[in-house]
Amino acid sequence: MLVAHRAGSRAVFLYAFAKNERDNIDPDELLTLREIGAAWLVADAQRIADAIEQGILQEVVDEDQETWPAHQGAPRDGR
Numbered sequence: 001m002l003v004a005h006r007a008g009s010r011a012v013f014l015y016a017f018a019k020n021e022r023d024n025i026d027p028d029e030l031l032t033l034r035e036i037g038a039a040w041l042v043a044d045a046q047r048i049a050d051a052i053e054q055g056i057l058q059e060v061v062d063e064d065q066e067t068w069p070a071h072q073g074a075p076r077d078g079r
Contacts, residue, residue, distance in 0.1 A: 012037045
């Protein structure tokens with residue numbers, strides 16, 4: 001199971017777990033994950049770059065699309 005939050009061309013993958021290791025996410029957890037996802041979706045490029053550098057976030061690259069290196073400024077969608 002993978003929980004993600006998406007807006008436009010940006011997506012934040014929040015939590016993954018095997019269904020055989022855990023029941024569903026409870027409503028309180030889901031609300032918290034949504035809040036975290038929403039905060040990262042509106043984060044500016046510098047905040048994201050800093051979080052990647054600090055190991056808070058990990059960039060997942062779609063090999064079919066170009067990536068935006070954090071050191072080169074904003075992601076492709078301009079955020």
